[in-house]
Amino acid sequence: MRIIGEKINGTRQRVAQAIEERDSAFIQDLAAKQAEAGVAWLDVNAGTRQDKEPDDLIWLVETIQSTVDVPLCLDSANPQALVAAIQVVEQTPMINSISGEPQRLEGILPLVAEHGCPTIALAMDDAGIPETCEERMEVVRKLMETARAHGVPDDDMYIDPLAMTLATNTDSALITLDTMHAIRQEYPETHLIMGLSNISFGLPARSYINRAFLILALAAGLDSAILDPLDRELRAALVTARLILGQDRHCLGYTRAYRAGLFNGMESNS
Amino acid sequence: MRIIGEKINGTRQRVAQAIEERDSAFIQDLAAKQAEAGVAWLDVNAGTRQDKEPDDLIWLVETIQSTVDVPLCLDSANPQALVAAIQVVEQTPMINSISGEPQRLEGILPLVAEHGCPTIALAMDDAGIPETCEERMEVVRKLMETARAHGVPDDDMYIDPLAMTLATNTDSALITLDTMHAIRQEYPETHLIMGLSNISFGLPARSYINRAFLILALAAGLDSAILDPLDRELRAALVTARLILGQDRHCLGYTRAYRAGLFNGMESNS
Numbered sequence: 001m002r003i004i005g006e007k008i009n010g011t012r013q014r015v016a017q018a019i020e021e022r023d024s025a026f027i028q029d030l031a032a033k034q035a036e037a038g039v040a041w042l043d044v045n046a047g048t049r050q051d052k053e054p055d056d057l058i059w060l061v062e063t064i065q066s067t068v069d070v071p072l073c074l075d076s077a078n079p080q081a082l083v084a085a086i087q088v089v090e091q092t093p094m095i096n097s098i099s100g101e102p103q104r105l106e107g108i109l110p111l112v113a114e115h116g117c118p119t120i121a122l123a124m125d126d127a128g129i130p131e132t133c134e135e136r137m138e139v140v141r142k143l144m145e146t147a148r149a150h151g152v153p154d155d156d157m158y159i160d161p162l163a164m165t166l167a168t169n170t171d172s173a174l175i176t177l178d179t180m181h182a183i184r185q186e187y188p189e190t191h192l193i194m195g196l197s198n199i200s201f202g203l204p205a206r207s208y209i210n211r212a213f214l215i216l217a218l219a220a221g222l223d224s225a226i227l228d229p230l231d232r233e234l235r236a237a238l239v240t241a242r243l244i245l246g247q248d249r250h251c252l253g254y255t256r257a258y259r260a261g262l263f264n265g266m267e268s269n270s
Numbered sequence: 271m272r273i274i275g276e277k278i279n280g281t282r283q284r285v286a287q288a289i290e291e292r293d294s295a296f297i298q299d300l301a302a303k304q305a306e307a308g309v310a311w312l313d314v315n316a317g318t319r320q321d322k323e324p325d326d327l328i329w330l331v332e333t334i335q336s337t338v339d340v341p342l343c344l345d346s347a348n349p350q351a352l353v354a355a356i357q358v359v360e361q362t363p364m365i366n367s368i369s370g371e372p373q374r375l376e377g378i379l380p381l382v383a384e385h386g387c388p389t390i391a392l393a394m395d396d397a398g399i400p401e402t403c404e405e406r407m408e409v410v411r412k413l414m415e416t417a418r419a420h421g422v423p424d425d426d427m428y429i430d431p432l433a434m435t436l437a438t439n440t441d442s443a444l445i446t447l448d449t450m451h452a453i454r455q456e457y458p459e460t461h462l463i464m465g466l467s468n469i470s471f472g473l474p475a476r477s478y479i480n481r482a483f484l485i486l487a488l489a490a491g492l493d494s495a496i497l498d499p500l501d502r503e504l505r506a507a508l509v510t511a512r513l514i515l516g517q518d519r520h521c522l523g524y525t526r527a528y529r530a531g532l533f534n535g536m537e538s539n540s
Contacts, residue, residue: 166513167521173514199514203521205533212510215482216489240482243436244443244469251437251473263475 001238002041002224004073004094005034006195008060010047019047019056027060028067035068037229041094042068044085045075054084061088073120073226079107086115094118096226097160098147100125100139105146113150120158120193121147123179129162133178136161137186140179144187154189158224163194166209167202173213180220192217193224196234211237219245236262271508272311272494274343274364275304276465278330280317289317289326297330298337305338307499311364312338314355315345324354331358343390343496349377356385364388366496367430368417370395370409375416383420390428390463391417393449399432403448406431407456410449414457424459428494433464435471436479443469443483450490462487463494466504481507489515506532 007030010016018026034042042064046056053076061072065088073094074085082095097120098108112119121143123129123136130136140159147157161179164172176199180192199213200206211233214225218241227234239262243254257263277300280286288296304312312334316326323346331342335358343364344355352365367390368378382389391413393399393406400406410429417427431449434442446469450462469483470476481503484495488511497504509532513524527533 170513170518170521171516174516204525204528208506208510208533209513212485212507213514215485216514219486219489236478237482240478243440243479244483244486246441246444248440251440255474258474263478 001218001222001242002191003037003039003229004041004043004096004193004224004226005037005039005229006043006226007034007228007230008042008064009045009075010049010056011045016047019060020049022059024063024066027063031064031068031070034229035070037235039070039229040224041071041073043073043075043096043226045096046081050078053078053081057081057085058088061085065090077104079111082108082111086111092117094120094158096120097122098143099123100142102126105143109146109150109152112147112156113152116156118156118158118191119147119152120160122160123162129164131175133175133182136175136179137182140183140187144190154187155191157187157190158193159183159187159190160193160195163196163199163213165201165203166199173199173216177216177220180217180222184221191224192220192222193226194222195226197227207231207233210234214238215241215244218242232262271488271492271512272461273307273309273499274311274313274366274463274494274496275307275309275499276313276496277304277498277500278312278334279315279345280319280326281315286317289330290319292329294333294336297333301334301338301340304499305340307505309340309499310494311341311343313343313345313366313496315366316351320348323348323351327351327355328358331355335360347374349381352378352381356381362387364390364428366390367392368413369393370412372396375413379416379420379422382417382426383422386426388426388428388461389417389422390430392430393432399434401445403445403452406445406449407452410453410457414460424457425461427457428461428463429453429457430463430465433466433469433483435473436469437472443486447486447490450487450492454491461494462490462492463496464492465496467497477501477503480504484508485511485514488512502532 044060046053071091073096075096095112095117098104099122123139125139161176163176166172196210200209239257242248280289314330316323341361343366345366365382365387368374369392393409395409431446433446436442466480470479509527512518
């Protein structure tokens with residue numbers, strides 16, 4: 001399971017403020033804490049100040065790289081910002097993200113191919129997020145066809161089947177899980193990734209839904225996720241799911257996490 | 271989802287004491303609380319005083335029936351105790367359980383057929399619990415063949431695929447889930463039931479494992495379970511899993527449970 005730490009995201013108000021004020025200490029603290037939690041990549045999103053995005057992204061990348069040694073995941077829909085940031089990254093970055101939207105696909109895919117970047121590909125196009133599994137697979141097939149035509153290896157593709165909130169469609173999680181099964185079937189060399197929290201948008205006690213959905217997604221083949229690596233509940237759900245899914249030899253990961261106190265205070269009865 | 275309340279079980283020390291002392295108030299309190307939590311059946315197990323089991327079971331049944339109106343699940347491996355208890359039950363009881371063990375199968379199945387009882391059937395025989403999914407299915411096939419020969423409808427069969435602890439075999443949950451899928455495939459009219467807690471025997475933070483396993487089992491088709499209906503964490507996991515699995519129209523069950531306070535104090539972030 002590869003985790004992409006989600007906390008350095010300029011659409012969050014406190015992070016946007018730090019970017020605007022060039023508050024290195026705040027950003028470096030977020031980077032260090034997530035690195036310590038063992039993320040595979042740190043997501044870096046410069047937020048919504050569009051004409052300033054390239055400069056903001058470069059500043060973020062340099063600020064983070066001066067503190068930690070973790071590969072970055074450059075998070076932008078803007079090819080110009082990505083081109084600028086790729087010049088300053090020290091390790092090959094992940095790109096977040098392409099989709100079936102022509103601007104994103106044609107603007108970003110050549111970059112990905114040129115630099116050999118692992119890339120998140122969203123199962124949506126300019127018509128939005130398709131309602132059904134079959135329609136999402138049509139988008140995925142087009143994405144995969146184009147990526148292969150550009151010489152991107154399947155193993156660099158991190159496909160996000162997308163999850164819409166259960167609040168407006170109670171079949172939403174099933175559609176996402178079905179799409180994951182279909183992707184596993186047709187493109188076994190690709191990775192499956194997800195942002196977890198959309199599933200519970202607009203509902204109460206969201207983290208409870210997110211955790212249960214994470215467990216089902218792992219069983220369906222999820223092998224990477226964009227999440228808050230400091231969320232103890234999510235980490236506990238991850239460790240537990242790995243144990244149940246036969247991915248934790250001799251229960252070592254689980255018992256170590258227990259001894260390290262991961263489950264403390266979460267239990268009514270142990 | 272049909273719940274069988276597990277708390278009136280004479281193998282628990284406090285319940286054994288209540289049975290020995292004919293402490294009606296203690297038993298009736300356990301019955302009333304579980305009935306209020308909405309169980310479909312109340313499990314009634316008279317424990318291990320073998321020659322006294324028929325009398326103890328009759329006393330339990332009469333004590334419970336004088337307080338609540340919920341059907342009972344007579345839990346015994348002893349045909350004599352079951353014959354005695356069936357005479358005094360007011361509603362058709364569930365029987366817990368038969369298995370491939372000849373004494374249990376031949377001793378109990380005729381009773382089940384005669385009285386039209388829903389029955390729990392364990393995927394094990396006198397050689398114990400088979401290691402593999404395929405071997406468990408062999409036992410299930412024999413059980414189903416015998417039950418059908420006795421005229422028991424498939425819809426009365428509640429098959430328990432059995433879960434051994436992950437502590438000694440980390441593939442244990444996967445074997446159970448695979449067996450559930452196979453049963454769903456071959457015997458679509460039967461029910462799938464489970465006692466949840468074996469899966470975590472000998473491991474720390476057991477309720478965390480039990481809840482994650484419950485979510486995966488529900489996705490695999492579990493439609494009934496023997497559990498503690500007063501365990502708030504388990505009920506929250508159930509409600510959440512139903513929402514995610516598309517079984518909660520308009521999220522009504524989930525939002526009602528939330529408003530009733532089911533998730534209170536379980537969340538680090540909502």
